[in-house]
Amino acid sequence: MSGEESLLTPANHDRDVLGMRHVYPVVSRRAGGVSIGVNLNPNNACNWRCVYCQVPNLTRGVAPEVDMPLLERELDAMLEALVRGDFMVRRVPEGCRVIRDVAISGNGEPTTCRQFDDVVEAIERALDRFSLLDRVDIVLITNGSCVHRPEVERGLRRMARHRGQVWLKVDAATREAAKRINGVAVDPERQMRQARRAAALCPTWIQTCMFRMDGRPPPEEDIQAWLEFLARLKAEAPGFRGVLLYGLARPSMQPEAGRLSPLGESEMHALAARAEALGIPARVSA
Numbered sequence: 001m002s003g004e005e006s007l008l009t010p011a012n013h014d015r016d017v018l019g020m021r022h023v024y025p026v027v028s029r030r031a032g033g034v035s036i037g038v039n040l041n042p043n044n045a046c047n048w049r050c051v052y053c054q055v056p057n058l059t060r061g062v063a064p065e066v067d068m069p070l071l072e073r074e075l076d077a078m079l080e081a082l083v084r085g086d087f088m089v090r091r092v093p094e095g096c097r098v099i100r101d102v103a104i105s106g107n108g109e110p111t112t113c114r115q116f117d118d119v120v121e122a123i124e125r126a127l128d129r130f131s132l133l134d135r136v137d138i139v140l141i142t143n144g145s146c147v148h149r150p151e152v153e154r155g156l157r158r159m160a161r162h163r164g165q166v167w168l169k170v171d172a173a174t175r176e177a178a179k180r181i182n183g184v185a186v187d188p189e190r191q192m193r194q195a196r197r198a199a200a201l202c203p204t205w206i207q208t209c210m211f212r213m214d215g216r217p218p219p220e221e222d223i224q225a226w227l228e229f230l231a232r233l234k235a236e237a238p239g240f241r242g243v244l245l246y247g248l249a250r251p252s253m254q255p256e257a258g259r260l261s262p263l264g265e266s267e268m269h270a271l272a273a274r275a276e277a278l279g280i281p282a283r284v285s286a
């Protein structure tokens, strides 16, 4: 464990805070407590390259093979420190000293991990050992690109049995906007299929990052396409729960960082209101 004694706050959640390879603690605003992060991409590799990505030294690629015994040891050590140790008192602000979830959220895309279902199973076993299974959520934060893979489908089915939820990234619903924001050629129809698939297996929220680029807010035609995407998903996927809107909570580590700036709180809430007008629950985390 690191000798650092500072409290973990939403602005201070470096992933190597405890010196572990895969597991890190975050005091999460969204979760209202401690979120245990599981990073399957310690190699900083992702199959996308979003302009706002906060991962330093991001490279194009996939998750490496996970050392499963190491992951299990790290999960146990983290849970031991949080549940039985003095970690909460020493490092977590008062009022946040509760474990809210385990979030599979790496320095890259976690569904590129070929052992995805084994990872979910390991998380379940660890939670069970600490009597937390079905008492905390298991969240997957993903760009959705590999949810169709058999090992991911198996993992999502497992998650759904134990308070699982998927947060699936859809920042843009046109090819042009996706290329500009996510750095990939994504077909919106494919994204729709992936979102439907995820929602069929596990309750799914769409997560969308909104911001200004070169001082300009998202173009109206992009917003329209995004709203149409959400409305169609609502009609076609009963497991779709709503949309999570977030801004630039942490600085981008990509070359475009200087071109990005946050939307105002009222602009974010106005976007959420437009989704809600379509009957889609919307939460803002600026």
Ligand code: SF4
Pocket: 046, 047, 048, 049, 050, 052, 053, 054, 055, 058, 106, 107, 108, 109, 142, 143, 169
């Ligand atoms: S999908 Fe996530 S990890 Fe990958 S580039 Fe985008 S923000 Fe970064």
